[in-house]
Amino acid sequence: MTPRFSEAPQPGFRLVPSRFPPIGLFDTVSTAADAAAVMELAGWTNDRLVAARINRLPRDQWVYGRPNASVVMASFLHVAPGGMRFNGPDLGAWYASPETETAAAEVAHHLRREAIARNVPSMKRVYRTYSATLLGDYCDIRALQSDYPDHYRHDSYETGQSFGEGVRKMGGAGILYDSMRRRGGCNIAAYRPANVTDVVQADHYEISVEAHGRDIVVKRLKATA
Numbered sequence: 001m002t003p004r005f006s007e008a009p010q011p012g013f014r015l016v017p018s019r020f021p022p023i024g025l026f027d028t029v030s031t032a033a034d035a036a037a038v039m040e041l042a043g044w045t046n047d048r049l050v051a052a053r054i055n056r057l058p059r060d061q062w063v064y065g066r067p068n069a070s071v072v073m074a075s076f077l078h079v080a081p082g083g084m085r086f087n088g089p090d091l092g093a094w095y096a097s098p099e100t101e102t103a104a105a106e107v108a109h110h111l112r113r114e115a116i117a118r119n120v121p122s123m124k125r126v127y128r129t130y131s132a133t134l135l136g137d138y139c140d141i142r143a144l145q146s147d148y149p150d151h152y153r154h155d156s157y158e159t160g161q162s163f164g165e166g167v168r169k170m171g172g173a174g175i176l177y178d179s180m181r182r183r184g185g186c187n188i189a190a191y192r193p194a195n196v197t198d199v200v201q202a203d204h205y206e207i208s209v210e211a212h213g214r215d216i217v218v219k220r221l222k223a224t225a
């Protein structure tokens with residue numbers, strides 16, 4: 001099947017747990033060399049996984065010298081051990097959604113999985129939102145679940161990761177795909193940090209889930225710095 005490419009809906013929203021404070025490591029440096037030096041001084045490169053990931057990311061894709069650059073870079077350098085739906089554990093991606101409701105549903109799913117893993121009845125967490133403009137053309141597999149069933153599996157990311165890393169290797173900006181957590185929702189996996197622009201911190205949300213229930217309680221909080 002011939003791939004379809006589309007621009008990403010704008011803006012895209014990403015929710016990040018507020019327990020991970022934004023560290024402006026890349027925000028004020030002016031060159032990639034400065035960024036590397038600051039990373040070393042800050043101890044980021046003491047983590048061999050982070051050091052390996054930054055070396056996999058071409059320097060022309062490093063983001064620095066602009067607001068929230070560190071937030072963008074962290075999404076590529078700090079990765080879930082098993083990776084995510086369309087990226088493996090070797091390098092992350094910027095996941096977002098054009099709807100805050102979908103972004104909340106996605107993080108709530110992972111919060112529920114954490115509650116089950118911890119064997120607790122419920123969990124609650126505060127997230128801060130970032131809005132961004134995502135540049136580039138994205139491999140668009142929305143409304144194609146019957147054509148790509150293994151990419152949309154609930155129990156395995158293996159095929160999706162292989163597909164996504166293939167798109168990244170070929171220079172693609174990322175993937176547009178249907179949300180599996182909110183009917184009618186859209187998600188974006190962006191593979192190029194330099195394409196994640198105009199990043200602004202927005203609202204905070206408190207999200208509550210039950211380990212063995214389907215309800216999600218989302219409470220909007222006052223935005224803080």
